[in-house]
Amino acid sequence: MIKQLKFPLTFVLIGTIVLSCAVSKKNKQLSDEAKRAFEMNDFQAALASYEQLIATGKGVTGDVWNKAGIAAWEVGQTEKAIDYLEKAKKENAADAQGLFTLAKAYRKIDNLSREIVNLKLCVELSQPDLLPTARVTLFDAYVRSENWTLADSLWNTLAHQYQADASIKTGYLIVNRKLKNNQKAEVLAKELLKSDRSNTEALEFLGEYHFNRADELYVSEMNAYEKNKTTKQYKQLTEALKKVNADYKISRDYFEALYRLKPDKRYARYLGNIYTRFENKQKADYWYRLAK
Secondary structure, eight states: OHHHHHHHHHHHHHHHHHHHHHHHHHHHHHHHHHHHHHHTTOHHHHHHHHHHHHHHTSSOOHHHHHHHHHHHHHTTOHHHHHHHHHHHHHTTOOOHHHHHHHHHHHHHTTOHHHHHHHHHHHHHHTOTTTHHHHHHHHHHHHHHTTOHHHHHHHHTTSOHHHHTSHHHHHHHHHHHHHTTOHHHHHHHHHHHHHHOTTOHHHHHHHHHHHHHHHHHHHHHHHHHHHHOOOHHHHHHHHHHHHHHHHHHHHHHHHHHHHHHHSOOHHHHHHHHHHHHHTTOHHHHHHHHHHHO
16 A cells, blocks of 8 residues: 555655746746846836745745835835835845835825934945935935934035035025024025025025014113113114114015015014114004004
């Protein structure tokens, strides 16, 4: 009986080996096809081959998940891209392109925290071709997430072409406003207005900056004079008011320009306050009405 079973078992074993070899050959073919398509930027074909390979459950390496995820993103399949690239990360196989792609996918679904996590990992890999883009994208993510100190610390690592870009420089102006680095913010705002007179962020900063500087000096000097009404103190007040009026006029010009671009009640209120300081009741009332 045992002898009779030898031949069937042998055939089964041979059949299993043959089938295994056939599967390995097929997987090798799929892997090669996927790789060629990926290198030619034919992401639709690459994804199809990678997914056939994934379906076999054989030879699915971390690199397969990584490239399948990138290919999925390139053909607009965001959820699938996230799924595959997260699998690549679990196997420590996500490269810089994979991590950057994963960050973009998370941005698309409005998951800012995961976008930042993957951008940081991408930057840490220091892949030369991708590093400048990854850094500026991380800087932008820090600005959007209001991580002002982290954005500020990253600025000096950005390539010059990005530091000169108006939208990126505007982001850096916002950072410096929030950190109250007024001198640096003033320089940035003036640089931005040289190329774009309608940059509202720059106009708003300069309008508020000159208004606050004028108001603080006005209140300070008036209080000092009220406490000590001497000739010397009066002369000091008179000199201070020249600076105050100059700053109020500069602020007025910025806020009037802003209001023409964007009729915001806040800007009207500032203008009402400025004309009150100028003792121009008619114009002050006009702007206060617009501020209501």
